[in-house]
Amino acid sequence: MNILLLRPHPGNDRFGLGPFFRVEPLGLEYIGAALRSAGHAVTAADLRFRPSAATWIRRARPQLVCISCLHALEYERVVELAREIRRASPEAFVLAGGHAAAAFPAPLEVPEIDALCLDDGEEIVPLLAAALEKGRPLGDVPGLRLRTGDGWVNTPALERQTCLDLVPLPARDLVDRHRSGYHCLLFKPVWLVETARGCPHRCSFCSVWQLYGRSCRERSIAAVVEDFATAGDSIFVADDLFWHNPARSLELAEALKKRGVFKRWILVQTRTDLICRSADLMAAWRPLAKDFDIFLGLEAATDKGLAGLTKDSGVAESVEGVRLARELRYGINGNFLIDPDWDEDDFRDLWEFVARYGLQRAGFTVLTPLPGTDFFREMAPRIARQPWSNFDMHHLLWEPRVGARRFFELYAETWRRSILNTSGEKSLVDWMKQVRPSQIPYIARVLWRTQRMMKPDAYLREYEKSRPRTTEPLVDFGTGARHGAA
Ligand code: B12
Numbered sequence: 001m002n003i004l005l006l007r008p009h010p011g012n013d014r015f016g017l018g019p020f021f022r023v024e025p026l027g028l029e030y031i032g033a034a035l036r037s038a039g040h041a042v043t044a045a046d047l048r049f050r051p052s053a054a055t056w057i058r059r060a061r062p063q064l065v066c067i068s069c070l071h072a073l074e075y076e077r078v079v080e081l082a083r084e085i086r087r088a089s090p091e092a093f094v095l096a097g098g099h100a101a102a103a104f105p106a107p108l109e110v111p112e113i114d115a116l117c118l119d120d121g122e123e124i125v126p127l128l129a130a131a132l133e134k135g136r137p138l139g140d141v142p143g144l145r146l147r148t149g150d151g152w153v154n155t156p157a158l159e160r161q162t163c164l165d166l167v168p169l170p171a172r173d174l175v176d177r178h179r180s181g182y183h184c185l186l187f188k189p190v191w192l193v194e195t196a197r198g199c200p201h202r203c204s205f206c207s208v209w210q211l212y213g214r215s216c217r218e219r220s221i222a223a224v225v226e227d228f229a230t231a232g233d234s235i236f237v238a239d240d241l242f243w244h245n246p247a248r249s250l251e252l253a254e255a256l257k258k259r260g261v262f263k264r265w266i267l268v269q270t271r272t273d274l275i276c277r278s279a280d281l282m283a284a285w286r287p288l289a290k291d292f293d294i295f296l297g298l299e300a301a302t303d304k305g306l307a308g309l310t311k312d313s314g315v316a317e318s319v320e321g322v323r324l325a326r327e328l329r330y331g332i333n334g335n336f337l338i339d340p341d342w343d344e345d346d347f348r349d350l351w352e353f354v355a356r357y358g359l360q361r362a363g364f365t366v367l368t369p370l371p372g373t374d375f376f377r378e379m380a381p382r383i384a385r386q387p388w389s390n391f392d393m394h395h396l397l398w399e400p401r402v403g404a405r406r407f408f409e410l411y412a413e414t415w416r417r418s419i420l421n422t423s424g425e426k427s428l429v430d431w432m433k434q435v436r437p438s439q440i441p442y443i444a445r446v447l448w449r450t451q452r453m454m455k456p457d458a459y460l461r462e463y464e465k466s467r468p469r470t471t472e473p474l475v476d477f478g479t480g481a482r483h484g485a486a
Contacts, residue, residue, distance in 0.1 A: 001129050003035055004062035004092075005044040005174070006053060006085075008069075011077040015394035015459075019449045021184050022048060023192045023236055027098055028068055029170030031121040036171060038126040044174035049181055053081060057088040064129055065089070066121070068098040072371045075100065075107040075388040082112040093132055097121050103211045103372025105145050107388055109152050118154070119143040120162045161215060164197060168223040172231075184236050185293075186435055186443065187265045191231035192238050195224045195252065199240040201271070203297070204310045205337065207372035208240050216244055225255045233264040235289075242268035246281050253284040263289040267333075272296055272321025273313040282328050294325055296334035298362060301353035305346075309337065315353075322357060334362040338411055340400035347410040351417060360419045360426075364411070365393035386466045394453070396463055404463050408456040415453045422447055 007025035010018070025046060032042045043060040047053060057065075065085050069078045078101075082094050096108050097117030105116045115138070117124050124143040131141050138146055144155040172191075179189045198216040199209050219227075228235065243249045266289040275282060275294075286292055296318075300306045303314045322332055336350060354360060368391055369376035369383070382398045390397060400407040419426040428447065435443050452458045 001040045001064060001133050002060055002062045003040050003042050003064045003066065003129060004056060004060040005032055005042065005066045006056070006068070006081065007044075007046045007048065007175075008067060008074060008077045008081045009048045010071060010074045011389055013392075014449075014462075015392060015453055018392075019446045021236075022182055023184065023190060024172070024175050024178070024182050025068055026170055026192045026194060026238060027070070027121065028066070029172055029174055030167045031066065031125050032174045033169060033171040034122040034126050034167045035129060037167075038129065040126075040129055042171070042174065044171075046175050046178050047081070049178050053084050054088045057085060057092075062089065062092050064093045064095065064132060066125060067094070067096045069096050069101040069108065070098045072100045072104065072107075072391040073389050077389075078108060079110050079112065082110065086112045093128075095125070095128065097125075099207070099211065100371065103207045103370075104376075105152075107371075109145075109147070111147070114147055116145040117143060118145055119158050122167045123158065123162050161212070161217060164194075164217050164219045165223060168220070169227055169230075179232075183442075184234070184267060186439070187234035188439070188442070189232060190234045190236055192236050193224075193227055193231055194238040195219055195242075196239045196244065200244070201241070201312060202310050203299075203312075204308075204375045205367060205370065205373065207370045210373055216241070218245065218248060221248070221252055221255050224252060225259050225261070228256055228261050228263075229259050235263055235266045237266065237268045239269065241274070242270045243274055243278055243281055243285075244270075246278060249281055250284055253281070253288065256288055261288065265289055265291045265293070267293045267295060269295040269297075271313065272298070273317040275321035275325055276317050279324060279328075282325065282330070286328050286330065291331060292329075293331040293333055296321065296332060298334040298359065299337050301336070301350045305339075308339075319357060322359070332359070332361060334359065336362055336364050337367045338364055338414065339367045340396055340398060340407065342410075343401055344406075344410065347414060350414065354417060360417065362418065364414045364418070366396060366411070368393045368395075368397065390462075390466055394459070395466075396459075405456065405460060408459040408463070411459065412454050412456040420447070420450050421454055422451065 005028040007028060013019060028044055032044055035042045043056065045056040067078055067081055069075065078096055085092060085094055093114050094112060095115050095117060096113050101108055101116050102118045105118065108116055124141065127141045131138055139155055142156050142158045145152055146155060182190045184190045196216060196218040198212040200214045200216055202209055202214065298318055299309055299311055301315065306314060325332055354362065369379040370391065396404060396407065415421065416424060422428045431443060431447060432440055
């Protein structure tokens with residue numbers, strides 16, 4: 001069967017990480033590898049680059065089109081893309097999947113989409129392709145939400161979670177033509193690598209543990225070593241919680257060293273309390289890259305703030321984790337959450353914390369109830385109908401305590417205290433000194449776009465444009481259900 005895999009343009013990357021990170025569609029690469037081994041002809045297109053979806057449809061002539069939807073902010077774009085596909089190829093079966101589609105499928109229940117994938121795709125998509133090819137009933141394919149004459153219905157869930165070793169390596173060649181366009185911060189090109197999936201913690205704002213039931217799955221050491229060894233020099237590790245299993249992480253570090261893997265740059269995401277109890281592990285990993293950055297969910301500057309987010313960790317751990325990582329020469333990036341219900345003192349507490357511990361490399365996002373979380377279900381009555389593209393963690397979804405103008409003044413001031421402010425501590429010249437001459441135009445463009453985050457009016461304009469003018473609720477929970485969810 002001819003199958004086309006599409007990564008849509010997310011549409012809204014005006015704020016936040018968008019300008020800094022553009023990484024390969026790794027989920028589609030794993031699905032592509034699974035489909036190939038079942039004998040299908042697979043084409044993948046990353047629509048953040050040219051050509052358009054219509055051109056890819058003409059080239060690939062697919063019977064099945066798979067669209068990925070990682071983030072809630074992409075829902076509208078995914079629906080638009082499905083419409084475009086329907087027009088260009090009315091006979092093709094259109095399937096959407098990926099984190100946001102699985103965690104909260106309701107916004108994708110439109111006539112132009114035939115089915116939604118409610119779990120990982122490596123097993124489900126080949127089963128669907130086989131059913132379509134052989135004309136078998138689609139209701140027997142597990143893990144789907146199907147559009148039927150009687151509305152949207154769920155097929156039985158997968159009997160057990162997909163084992164990550166089912167597909168040992170992603171089919172990176174499917175999108176390698178865009179490699180030079182994949183970048184993170186100053187590093188370009190970049191490879192996205194996954195060693196494990198899931199997180200056992202229960203932070204209220206995160207939709208990952210709620211989708212995977214706090215489970216953690218690991219790839220085999222052999223597969224990860226092969227992937228690291230064959231990927232390029234700059235690696236972004238997609239794992240939700242790196243170093244989670246100390247014994248396996250230590251074994252992996254040793255195996256990578258034995259294979260002679262040494263990278264220019266590695267970025268991983270983890271927690272400060274885990275760092276506090278993993279000094280040996282961290283020391284074992286540090287020699288694997290010249291520059292090794294850690295992205296930490298710092299979230300709040302007070303214990304009360306952290307407890308409110310069910311972080312299950314305190315500020316003492318944040319401070320000690322950062323100290324320990326720095327002592328081992330790791331670079332620290334992180335993120336703090338800004339609650340719309342804050343008053344002025346809360347902002348000042350955060351500024352003071354950032355200054356005291358030198359956390360100017362951290363970013364700041366607006367606390368946003370992400371679809372698929374209990375937090376979202378709880379907050380939905382306060383959120384009126386507005387575009388999903390506003391769920392980028394840089395928009396206000398309800399009126400903040402200090403009023404929208406004051407909130408954005410304080411928010412923009414928070415960003416002005418970061419290293420991204422080229423009129424602040426780190427000037428444009430300082431940035432340019434860090435890159436090769438050939439990278440200067442690229443980094444100048446990224447920084448220029450980022451200065452918007454320091455301007456209250458830029459946020460306010462967006463807020464006024466999509467200010468909720470109706471009290472119509474955002475979602476109808478009668479339809480937003482995934483397997484077993486309310
Ligand atoms: C890498 C990543 C990014 C990358 C972009 C990735 C890309 N390709 O463009 C960057 C760093 C840019 C990014 C940015 C953001 N991200 Co992000 N990101 C991730 C992360 C860590 C890993 C995704 C990944 O590649 N995993 C590895 C692959 C192998 O797994 P996978 O994608 O899940 O794919 C599997 C299944 O989902 C499924 N599948 C995937 N696609 C498809 C398609 C079809 C058709 C089917 C059938 C199945 C299927 O099968 C795959 C194989 O098993 C996830 C965490 C997560 N666990 O999902 C967060 C995550 C998706 N991001 C999140 C968020 C919030 C953001 C930001 C808003 C954060 C911010 N502070 O600004 C921004 C938004 C940027 C923007 N404006 O577009 C949230 C989304 C929550 C939500 N409900 O919306 C997540 C879940 C993190 C979290 N803990 O909450 N992100």
